Amino acid sequence: MTRTPRQTGDTGRGIGRRGLLLAGIQLGVVTTLALKLRSMQVEHAEEYRMLADGNSIKIRLLVPARGLIHDRNGIVIAGNEQNYRVTLTREEAGGDVEPVLRRLARLIPISDARMAELLDEFSRRSAITPIVLADRLTWEQFSSIAVNAPALAGVTPESGLSRVYPRGGDMAHVLGYVGPVSDYDLSKIENPDPVLMLPEFQLGKVGFEARMEEHLRGKAGQRRVEVNSAGREMRQLSRQEGEQGATVQMTLDARLQNYAAQRMGSESAAAVVIDCQTGDIVTICSSPSFDPNKFVRGISSPDYKALMNHDHRPLADKTVQGVYPPGSTFKMVTLLAGLDSGVINAGSRFYCPGYTEVGGRRFHCWRRGGHGSVDAVTSLSHSCDVYYYELAQKVGIDRIAAMARRLGLGQRHDLPMSAVAEGIAPDRAWKQARHGQAWQVGDSLNASIGQGYVLASPLQLAVMTARIASGREVRPRLVRAIDGVAHPVADFPALDVDPAFLRVARAGMDAVMNSESGTAKRSRIIREEWRMAGKTGTSQVRNITAAERARGVVSNEQLPWNRRDHALFVCYAPYEAPRYAVSVVVEHGGGGSTAAAPIARDILLFALNGGLPPLDAVPGDQRDAMEERHNAMHLFTPDAPRLSRA
Template sequence: MKRSPRDSADSQRRITRRGLILGGAQAGIMGLLALRMRYMQVDQADKFRLLAEENRVNIRLIPPARGEIFDRNGAVIARNEPAYRIVIVREDAGNVDDTIRRLSSLVELDEDELNRALTEMNRSAPFLPITLADRVTWEDISRVAVNAPALPGITPEVGLSRVYPLNADFAHVVGYVGPISDYDLERMEDPDQLLRIPRFQIGKVGLEAKLEDQLRGKAGARRVEVNAVGRVMRELDRREGVAGSNLQLTVDHMLQNYVQARLGEESASAVVVDCESGDLLAIASSPSFDPNLFVRGISVADYKDLTNNTYRPLASKSVQGIYPPGSTFKMVVALAGLEAGIITPEDTYWCPGHLEVSGRRFHCWKGSGHGHMNLEGSLRESCDVYYYELSLEVGIERIAAMAEKLGIGVRHDIPMSAVAQGLAPTKAWKREVRGEDWLIGDTVNSAIGQGFVLASPMQLAVMTARIATGRSVTPRLIKSVDSVEQPSGAGESLGLNENHLRQVRRAMFSVSNNRRGTAYSNRIIDDAYRMAGKTGTSQVRNITTSERARGVTRNDQLPWNRRDHALFVDFAPYDNPKIAVSVVVEHGGGGSAVAAPIARDITLQALFKGDPPLETYPEKDRGRIKSQQEKLRQLRPIAESQGKSRA
């Protein structure tokens, strides 16, 4: 059947419209393909050129320079120095054992380090360089270079290594670095690729570990051309890394060095806090150790000597050690009683030498008793019964709240390892932790800083600074990061009654300056520098009824680890507090006899920023102090030389 002209025209129009649509779609697709091709060939040319070359171009990381650490005056505490090392590339060495044998005839190789290198070599790619000897001398490097043809795969290199020029003085504060281990990598969720470099050094303990990310910096990279088996043929380009941040601490290295020397061989610690800013001017633990031993990997013998030492040189006692604060805690109880309105400074309690509570006798250190005691007298002469009586009226909840307000039972945020929280116990704490009800005897024990109460030397220094200023002084260890000043720890008002604080300060002044005070023999006689303090002696053993009946055994007649801890806290000058000090001597005996003399010397050294005039000491002590100063100066040659080269 023949189609009409009209049908033919309609059909033609439909075909034309479909052709236009199809042609338009094809043109659109072609346009998109053209734009995509331009994007890939022009805009992304560099990326795809690199992808095309990946079989012959590798990216190698460049370790950044680790940030350096300085004291408050610019003296170097931790720095990087060039270190020569000898490395081996297994694929180039041929017979590795034979090559190492020839090398050992030229350079002395440490057996432990060599075994470590062989272990790394067996689990690493054959083209990766492995360190055989680190920190070798220039003479060793020269011998290797001269004999290079006979030492295939052996290359002398220069890199950066960590050095602690002040040796043991800052070991517990700064810590140390060491080669990264499998254990370190396992603890990290997403380790930086930089950490995959064999024997890359990271912070292990202390500030080096706590601020590892800031100190490490960011890796650079170099693009190298390699052959089919991965051997580097030439370097194509290089992008240097970003060095780690430089840190300036609040600590004065000269004072720190003095404190370490003054603590001597005692198992002890001391903390000095700037009352205005909260700066930690010194924070020392004794005995200490040389952190440089750990940088390359400490020997088994050296490590065993440290771990077997009864005085625990590896422990950071100033922040990690927690002790019953003994009578230094009495200021807390006194302020809790004053703030609660339970006592006034004139109110007295009768001390017959003991107090009967629930059928148990709690003794005062003075067996014959002190008689009537008011607030000032109780602190001055450290009467225990006064605080037994007061604590029963105040209650443990108020005492614990005041302790936390003054910084005890609080984990202060400073970048050191294992900073302890201490303990200001409450009824709820004992139920939760011990599953027991609080007893009235627990309150009595807490009143004199025994029982469950625990505090670190740093917390005791903070407590003293807060009493001296009435502000929530917060310890600060980092003064600046890359020259940017960090927030002050001056703190706001504690909200305590100023008259109550004044009464407690006056009583602490009597401790050191009244003839009946427990620290009178260790006073400062210069009116401009007089200190206010408090002695403390905390028991580490129970004294039985039978022992008390026949006479309590003297500390010097007991084994060292059963003797009392000796404590002392102070602030000075009394009229214008600038520093607060705490000293704890483990198993030292009495606080007045052992800790107070150390604290007095540290206080004067901090105030005078060097050896104080002999006239600040009681006349009877000046000959001994002069000899002591001369002896301590001989122990500080490294710190003295650092002081002359401050930045």
């Protein structure tokens, strides 16, 4: 086919354009290669020369400083302190760590048992994972290792921060503690943060530390370091510090917590104080306690065994994990259920001859001779059991259980603490589901006085008291602010109970403290502006047989400690304008009026006064004993040295 001149010219121009395009691409590639070669040979010549000599650049994560925890007044209750440690990475040691460990043992003490533990740990961990060889070194030990580092392949002396609890055991149960990350911890996390693999990282294990981990952890930093072919670090190229965890302010008052801990002394006990207006938990204290600093550093076997074998269970948090039959502190629940259902009114009376007989079985009142004719208010002030036996038969357990739940019992309160118990507010459906049995009348009688299946924690009893006192659905809280941003105080709705009925319950609690025949009159507050209302409780931990009752019930003082009754007390003040609600449980303490009430009264006074209870707030015959008790205490002040209370 013959091509025209025009077609021939178009073809030539197309070829010329493609040729120019191809030449441009080739020139661009050559130019890029030339620039890259220049960069490698001139600008980065030294860096690549080092790499050629067997060196490499590694990125090492830096552990962020853990966030601080403050009390409501800004006092540090969980902080950080300088810590010198030494780590070893198996890969950087050439794979065989034992010779390195032997050389290191000439500089710092490493026992044969510790050597065996380390070798076992190295065999189980990845070769690139640093292992802590020794922690909390002295400056002299740390310096000695640093000077000899060139002869210790893979060994890295490090200066970092470690958790410290300045108040020792005062807040051990609520704060919990941190510790090294274990394989078990990692198994519970789907995609663990790489910072968790670092040997010096400390993870919240239990309590507030664990529940607030995401806020307190912070973000890791990093540093670029040059290491040689043997894995030895040669120099640091760059460093970017991590981001410290959030500063969390709790609702707790460190001074009040310290006082409560010392006021309970060596008792196996728990105390909770709630602000009735805000729901702030200002004290939540379990006794006896332990020093959480020992767990951070690695508690010794003898110390841990001593805690585990202690009959007062110092590791258990009795405030939220412990559940107890609430005894007569539950009687306000039964009374309010009766008033709310219309079965009784404030003037309704029942006669107490000392017992109630149901189905051929006698249910006894605590007062063997009985209380005679009793109304609503005197049923509380005298703590008459028969009044509530009779009332329970008329009201029924389902209404009692429903009222208990309205008052905060039988439910798990959402707090950043470990193992918060739900307790039990039993009804017919509960017993059928749990035990496969029908509810019996006797079950109702036992439940009406806080015995039988009913169980409540000191936290729940404090919430119950705060709700009765305020008439609002108070919900407890522990976090006040995070990084200076305050958590708003909830606007609690009115409690779903007629205010007139609540006034009857409050009047009964007032009579417990301030009437001539009140069961806790001796523990009253005599300052009128701090007038206190309360309720005693005693819960049995053993059955009293008919034979024992006939010959005389054995007193608590004659029984072994672990067979004695639990002592309980709940209270609030001031009576007309409630500010604080308190609950105290003393395990195997005997009577609530003798063991728990005085402790609760003193703790409440400290909260109201903002310091040591004034002597003129208690009856005159108790002032000398209170003063002597206070003089023996080692009370907290913000500038006091660290306290460790075991």
